[in-house]
Amino acid sequence: MTPTHRHQQPSTRTARMHQPYDPWQAADTLGLTIRYAPLRDCLGCWVPPDRLIVLATRLTHVQERDTLAHEVEHALKHDTDCRYAGAAGRLWSRRQEARADEAAARKLIPTVDLEDALNWATSREEAAHELGVTEHMLRVRLLIRRRDLEWLDTSRTDG
Structure with missing residues (x-):
C-alpha cells in the first residue's frame, strides 16, 4: 500500500458560496x-x-x-x-x-449546487462533470432529490 495523498479540489463553473466538502x-x-x-x-x-x-x-x-x-x-x-x-x-x-x-452524495452535492447545475446542464454527464462527482454519485443525489420532492408534495396534501 502506498500512503500518497493526491488531494485537490475540482474546479467548477458553479459559483459556490460555501466551501466544498x-x-x-x-x-x-x-x-x-x-x-x-x-x-x-x-x-x-x-x-x-x-x-x-x-x-x-x-x-x-x-x-x-x-x-x-x-x-x-x-x-x-x-x-x-x-x-x-x-x-x-x-x-x-x-x-x-x-x-x-x-x-x-448529500455532502458532495449541496442542493443549491445541484439545482444550479440542473438548470443549464444538457446531460447527466455534463452535470456530474460540473459538480466534480461521478455520474453514480449524481444519480444517487437525484434519487434523494426526487424522494424529497415527493415528500414535499405529499406533506402539503396531508397537512
Missing part, C-alpha cells in the same frame, strides 16, 4: 488513515479495526473523492465490514452501502 479533511478530523493499493474488486474499503480506508490506486481524482466520501460515511456510522456471508448479511451490507452513498 473535503473528505480528506473529514478523514483527518476523525483520525482515519488513508492508504492506496491495487484493489481489484472495489474502489475502496473501510477496515474498522484499523480505522483505515483503503482506496484503489487506479482511480481518477473524481472517483477518489467520491469513494473517500463514501468510506468516511462508513466510519462515521461505525459500520462493520460489508462482506458478510449469508442472506441477512448481504441485506445489511446493501443497507450500509446505500446509506453511505446517500450521506456522501
